[in-house]
Amino acid sequence: MTSFQQAEAANFGLTDQLSRDERYERAEEFVEVTSKLWDSWKDGAVVKDRATPQFADPALVSAINHQGKWFNVQGPLNVSRPPQGRPVFIQASASGRGRDFAAKWADVIFVTHSSLDSAQGFYREMKERAAKFGRDPATLKILPGIVPIIGETATIAEETNRLLGDLALPRAGLSTLSYHLDIDLSEFPLDDILPELDVPGVQGHYKEVAELTRKNGLSLSELGHRYGVGPLRDFVGTAAAVADTMEHWYNSHACDGFMIQASYLPGGMESFARLAVPELQDRGLFRRKYGGATLRDNLGLARPEA
Known part of the structure; x- marks a missing residue:
């Protein structure tokens, strides 16, 4: 919705890419429309009563009749409301307009940082922006992307880091x-x-x-x-050392968690799962079982009301 490349505009029926403000204006309306469509079926609308017979209660399904600058949609959606209420909104935004958009709509913000200081500043700012939009700041999860390089010993991790650096x-x-x-x-x-x-x-x-x-x-x-x-290289070392850094970031109000990226596959992800996850679990920083059946459950996000 907010992509900036001319080639991307050409793939979606545009001769020229929209301005940044227009892209976010359109994205704002798009999210508004899709949210209305997901909510066009209220909870409990699906009856599935064979005796009646009745599939859904028409009183709980309604058109949205949206008319805007970018979209005109009558609705309702042709399927019932999903188990999560609506999908988890994950947004990557750093411009001023993008930060407002994320603070208003996003469940999760994906971001990268060059330092702990910049992560703390961004975290503080986005929580404040969310509050200005009338949201509980805790409902906005900020997950910076990191590339952990983990070894059974510090020497192995540093050597892996050096080798990967030489290839860039x-x-x-x-x-x-x-x-x-x-x-x-x-x-x-x-x-x-x-x-x-x-x-x-x-x-x-x-x-x-x-x-x-x-x-x-x-x-x-x-x-x-x-x-x-690749991104910040502060997460290099043994599982304990990397867990120390992750714990420090979390306790320093720099993030609500992390998005783990691998510098090479499958080994980079395998070493994190094998070495770092048990260390984080032992510290009580990572779950030992899933919190529910949906992504929203496992992120600790409440199901939105219809």
Whole structure:
């Protein structure tokens, strides 16, 4: 809904991509319409009474008659309300408009950070924004993406981290960053630092790499290597060491949990599941059984009322 690339616009019937504000305006209405459709069947609408016979109570199913700038939808939905009430909304937004959109609608925010400080600032801001929209801040879960590299020993983990770092090519990282920012970075000398830019693409990625540049004085070549390596590398070591860092982030109000990314598959995910998960379970930081039958249950999110 809020994708920025021209190629993405062409796949959805647009000749030119919409402006950032228009994309979020359309996304806002889209989520409003889909939520109305999911709620067009009230809880208890499905009767399935063979004796009557009656499948659903028509008094509990209604049209939505939505008429807006972007969508005109009569409804109701042609299927009953899902077990979760509606699917879990996961949003990745870092621009000002995107943060407001996420604070109003998202159940989960996916984000990446270059430091604990930036994670804490984002966490605090998004909880405050959620409260301004009349939400209980606890209903908004913030899950930064991390790439844990875990070994049976610290030496094994560091060697794995070094090997993966050696495989990352600066130009490949800059190519990916160019795509994310929607700016051709090849026009800038590799020995220069990243200039201040008006980014049409993902502002969150730009803020992240700009912070890295400021803190460490990275050249574009060095930045390309770091970006090619992947997100924050604070989660490297033994299972206990990685669990220490995760626990510190959680207790420091930097996150409500994490989205685990693997730098290589299947080994990166396997080592986390085999080594880190039992350590986190022993500390009481990770469940030993599922909390329910749905994703919403397992995220500790209440089922929305129809």
